[in-house]
Amino acid sequence: MTSAQLLRKIRDHQSLNTKEQRSLIWSLSWPAIMAQISTTIMQLIDMGMVGRLGTNASAAIGLVTSTTWLVNGVSNGVTFGFSVQTSQAIGARDYRKAASLCRQGLLAVGICSIPLAILMASLSFQIPVLLGGEPVVLKDSGLYLLVYSLTIPFYMLNTLAMNMLQSTGDTKVPGIAQVMMCLLDVSFNALFIFKLNLGVMGAALGTSSSVICVSLFLTGWIFIKNEFLKQKAPWRFHSHSVRSAFRIGGPISIEQFITGTAYIAMTRIVSSLGTLSIAAHSFAITAESLCYMPAFGFASAASALIGQCIGANRIELSRQIAWRITRLTVLMMSVCGAFMFIFSRQLIAMLSLDPEVIAIGSNLLKMEAFAEPLYGASIAIIGILRGKGDTLWPACLNFISIWGVRITLSWLLSIPYGLYGVWMAMVFELNVRGILFLFRQRKAFPPKQTSSAI
Template sequence: MRALHILGNKNKEIRNKIFLLAWPVILTNLLNTLTVTVDMIMVGRLGPVAIASVGLGSQVVFISFAVMIAVSAGTVALVARYIGAKENKMAGYVLQQSLILGAILSIPLMLIGLFFSDDILSLLGAECGVVTTGAVYIKIVFLASIFTFTNFLSAAALRGAGDTKTPLYVSGIVSVVNIMLNYMLIFGKFGFPALGVKGAAIGTALSFVVGTVVYIIIFLKGKTVLNLFSNGRIFELETIRRIMRIGTPAATEQIAIQIGFIIYVMIVIIFGTNALAAHQIGMRIQSLSFMPGFGFAMASAALVGQNLGAKKIKEAEQSGWQSMQLCVMTMVAISAVLFIIARPVACIFVDDAETVNLSVIWIRILAVGIPAIGIYFTIAGALRGAGDTRWPLYASVIGVYGCRLPLALLLGFYAGLGLYGVWIAMTVEYYIRSILVVYRFKSGKWKHIKV
């Protein structure tokens, strides 16, 4: 009985740590989503060409996130491991090296944005007006790549160290500055010129500059456990190699998922404009429902990494399983609510009856898969926190290319289920992906990975 009591207290302690780490990440993601939504509403006032330019331009910019994900995944794993081992100085050194690496990698991105943005948009099939306006947006945003990297990597390192509140505060400042500058520069308010889409790009870029300044001030004042200005060589190849060795599979995973997503959407397009519209509505709802999953995934990664660094192997494993349980309970609740209110939610986005009916079915199919993606997020997060970034890559590639796409064709066209079959394939794939990462985590092989 005493052993059970001690175990119960230990689990409660772990759950409390998970919640403390997760809720700021959830709020940060919601804040970022709200900011993007407000920006799109403002740009939407300029007309369809403007909103298409910013929308397509943002997709191009998002591709660069794969580079940031590579660096951040390695940073989180190493920082968490060093913090757990009480080697705070080395954790700060990892942050320093990741920022230097981010600055180096931002240079080719800036050059690509400056010289090839028109060509990229043309290859995507954009109309002439969208190419011209969208290229301006991409060039300005890519010029600020070094500041975007600094924000992204600083937040990742702090979360790996167990500090999820500081990134929330900085994100709040960045979001407020972004919205204010965009309002002034898009519409020409308070004496500023009305720059339209160009103003939206400048506002976004400057907000990341402000975020960078805030992070530097925080690090200079020693307000966090990480010391950015640790002693050591300015450029240390071995640390950078370790960051990229851990992070490259995570970046590859994201690229593979994005390519698979494009192919999947091409299948949906076959069923017509209403089907595509319904699909986009469902995906927007899904992205919002994923927010808790991101929070629990980050908590899982940080706690697993820290416990491994502290040689607390059992606590590391418990952190992963407890994160999964809490996330699944949250996602099941969200899933149930979405299933019930699918029609009112769909009606918010569109008036067309056919599109609404399709959206309702799609939202309900997605709702069935939301708990599975919660499992994937948290267990994949645990594996990444341990430095095992290859297995989530394998699970995603097998899931998307071995299940989702073939099953979409099989159910949609050969089984005669049409669009519904295509959508069902995506939900099935979520469960396949979650089973694969759970299998890996249960095997315990991640416990012995050297970072």
């Protein structure tokens, strides 16, 4: 039975047995996982190609990476505020409302992204200075951030289009599109970095060009091919939808702001340790992200599935699926953690030729491997709670965990242990975060005493 048929069973209030639930979870998760991995590979390509230009070039990108994550994360509140409502509307079989929510999301992206792009572009050369970058990397960091800033509307459009399609249960097209983006990124990077000799700025131009192409493709797919979202609907805001978008998306933006500013604070701590530490830290973060992308894939599927279950008032089914996704994520992330531990040196060597960077980065990945299972659980649970419309608690828990544990410990441990101390703090915090989110899921979806196996 196809995923579309299984999703229809949710909307039609038909029962799904354990095998059908597993099948539905995997059918929606694997394209989302491939999409996330492709996005990370794109970052690896950028870092790897730029790494061939030297440690300073790598540090220039690494210095502002946390800033781009902050902007992308905060803007996610706009997209999720409407996509979560869309999945619930589809679950309730109100397809015209779903199409209307999609159009409201597009209007919101247009209104929010352009001023944000102008603001970030105006600050692009000041931010690297504020982050404590060494003079040798400031110009390249500023140029990279400037190109990224001017492309923010397309980054937001790409995220919205992906979330909207996934909310309908279509994870394959966004997954294929992100693979396309990865391939385009390779081609554009080869052109801009090496053929036109634009260096670090060329990496930004390559990534931005691929994002523009794919975001326009996905938007076109929404209006031409998607059976739910292509339906006729007015291009105007509805007060109830906007209020709900603020209620759902506001805490998500706050949560991402908390996380993003924490990454910037960590970058500030790491930058005080020197260019070598910045490069090793940046490469290790990028390599690690390849390993935890499966959790984000499960989270994307969870938001769509739980959203449709809640919209269809299938409370017991939402509980079963929520815990099944969590167990599968922990299992997958345990495997990924083992992979990262075993191949830590090879992962860093793909990104840098510097022996010192490779040695330090591989040690950091070995440490981080022990945080992956519970970190994966927290990622999946955030997706589960978003589908339910519960976005305030994740913001609170992230604040407690990241600022109360990670930043405090990073600052304290960086003094005697340097970069290794920062990563010790991160490993400890990610495990704490996973436990906190498991408690929250237990409150939101109380498990039965006799829960079924994975």
